[in-house]
Every structure is written in structure tokens, then in C-alpha cells.
Amino acid sequence: MSEPPTIASVVEGYGEVAALPLLVRRVALEVFDCASLELSKPHRVPRNQMIGPTMYRAVEMQRARIMDKGGVLVVADADDDDPSELATKIEVAANREGISVAIAVREYEAWFLASIESLRTHRSVHDDARFEGDPELPRDAKSRLEAQMVEKYRETIHQPAFSAIMNIDQARKCASFERLVAQVGRLLDY
DSSP: OOOOOEEEEEESSHHHHHHHHHHHHHHHHHHHOOOOOEEOOOEEOOGGGTTSHHHHHHHHHHHTTOOSSEEEEEEEEOTTSOHHHHHHHHHHHHTOTTOEEEEESSOTHHHHHHTGGGGGGSTTBOTTOOOOSOTTSSSOHHHHHHTTBSSOOOHHHHHHHHHHHSOHHHHTTSHHHHHHHHHHHHHTTO
8 A cells, every 4th residue: 555645835824834734634635535645744934034045945854754645835925926926936945846836815814715604603703704805805814804703813823723614615716725726636646
């Protein structure tokens, strides 16, 4: 029997360290019907170091965790940058073919806005929470998300919790989330 694929990751935020493995596991299972998957703890690289030698070292360290199948997934927020240009800069800084880069347009939290109705079951979200329009368009998705909540949004608490319950299909209306799905599929060899 062959080893399951391993996805090691590099992220920019503290919240993503706990949230991304939950989200990747759900995408693997719900989209690709892949239940056998190894996920290593993400390595955090601050955004201002993602296009320098720190990224290269982080990718090399995470790459060492891959046994046979799988690869390294880098996830970052575009903020005001062009997502394609940022992805290219990260790939160049990593100096390694075969890494997968998924850039959240504006912020990871835009994916929560896209699936906000599915988050109503969480005690921190208003029962009538809704977001109209393109969730990737507005700047400061965190504040817009917080406006749908009954408490202050805290990345390290809410990102993992929301990633565990958000509706994957609703989030896929975000082009950047669809790219994340595609990159996970590529690493799983689907």
C-alpha cells in the first residue's frame, strides 16, 4: 500500500496556522473524496518576508516533510497587491518548481463572507448574517466579517472555527478560493 499524499504549507498569519489544515482536509474530502491525507503543521512567514530568503528556507523545510506524494502549499492574502504577481514573486522567492501558491484576493476572510450564511450556526455570528456582492472586492474583509458577528473577530480563534464549518461550495464563488481548491487537487494528484 502506498503512502498517502502529504501537504505541507507555508502561511502568513497566525490564524492560518490552525485554520489551513482544517480547510485543506475538508477540501480534500468534500471535493476530491480523499480521506487519506497527511498534513504537517504550517510554517508561518510574515507577509513582508514572503518574497525573500525566508520564504526559500520555509519551503525547503516544509518540502523535507514530503515523503512520496504531495507538495508544499503557500497561502497568503493579496491585500492590495495583484494576486497573480504576488504568486509569481513567492514562487521566485521559493526557487522551487512544484510548489502550489493560493492567494486570497484581499483576505482569507473574504472566503468567510462568501459562505457567511453557513456560519450562522456559530455562536459568534448573527443568526441573520448575510453579505451581498462580491466578497473579494471590498478592502478589509475582516471588518465586514466582524460586522456580521456578535463579538470582536480574532483570527486565532475564529479562523480555525469558521474554516471547520464554512460551506465549501458557497466559498467556491470566490475565484481565489477556487484556485485554492485547484491547488489542493494538484497536490493530491487529482
